[in-house]
Amino acid sequence: VLIFWLIGIADCRASKPSNSVLTTGMFAQLLPLLIIISCINAAWSLSSSGKAVPSPKGFTGVRFSLYPNMNKEDDGSSTSxxxxxxxxxxDIPSLGVEVHPDDVSSCLLGPEPALFEAVRVAFGRAARTKGGKPRNVSMQCTFSAGCPGEPDQSPLPLRTAKPDDQFVPDALDLPPRVACQFAVYPLGTESHMETIYNVIEHAKKKPCWKDGKSHFCSMLDGNGNDVFDTIQSSFQLARKFSPEGHLVMTATLTANKSRWPDSDKSPPTPLI
Structure with a gap:
């Protein structure tokens, strides 16, 4: 378009004898450059229009470590x-997840619901002895979805546990009180703070939300099922607000502290 416009101007000016030689000469010198610019612009436009819109990645996993407190209060049913x-x-693989343990932690890969079911089962079991006595336990989790270094979709291992459409009983057998610090980290998106604020507002509506200032995390304190439901729904919400980015969520949980008076659950004094 630019070339044709300049040609029109040159033709108009060429009709005037006084400017004919100058205008035609200038245009002759500029024409090769204008052709090159036009070709570059056309190539850029074609490459931009043909660029595929990135689709959300579905690869999800969690890496976690368990720390059961093996002290003298244990009933002896667990020897180590x-x-x-x-x-x-x-039997965690029966829930439909791949398990990759190492010397530091265990990595679970699979569909998002199965991952949260698996960590609930592991935490609940570690929080009690084989004889059913409460045991102090802590767990550290790092959930990930859409990591750019992973495939687009999670593996889908066969689920053999029953029922197929809901959590197994062990996933719901959680301590009556669990404390949790969690934080979401939306990566690769300019709206990361909007996502974080939406997650915080969502968690504030839950019965296990704990008011007060906490650095680098949000606090939950309440029934174990409420706590795990909240971190799962928070993760789902964060993925909804940043579907094309890489989402990471950390969660540190503890239960059955030997000295855990009710006063511990009161909101801490706000920092000034």
């Missing part, structure tokens, strides 16, 4: 830390 952890993760 290793045995307590092995019992907590027994």
């Amino acid at each position: 830390l290793k045995e307590a952890i092995k019992n907590a993760v027994l």
Whole structure:
């Protein structure tokens, strides 16, 4: 379009004898440059229009570590830390997740609902002895969705546990009180703070929300099922607000503290 416009101007000016030689000469010198610019612009336009819109990645996983407190209050049914952890993760693959343990933690890969079901089962089992006595336990989790270094979709291992359409009973057998610090980290998106604020407002509506100033995280304190439901729904909400980015959520949970008076649940004094 620019070339044709300049040609029109040159033709108009060429009709005037006084400017004919100058205008035609200038245009002759500029024409090769204008052709190059036009070709570059056309190539850029074609590449931009043909660029596919990135689709949300579905690869989800969680890496977690369990820390059951093996002290003298144990009823003796669990003889070692290793045995307590092995019992907590027994048959976890039957929930439809891949399990990749190492010397530091265990990584679970699979559909998002199965991941949260699996960590609930592991935490609940670790929070009690084989004899059913409450045991102090802590767990650290790092959930991830849409990591750019992973495939687009999570593996879909076969689920053999029953029922197929809801959590197994062990996933609901959680301590009556669980404390949790969690935080979401939306990566690769300019609206990360909007996502974080929406998650916080969502969590504030839950019965386990704990008011007060907490650095780098939000606090939950309440029934174990409420706490795990809240971190799962928060993760789902964050994915909804940043579907094309890489989402990370950290969660540190503890239950059955030996000294855990009710006053601990009162809101801390706000920092000034």
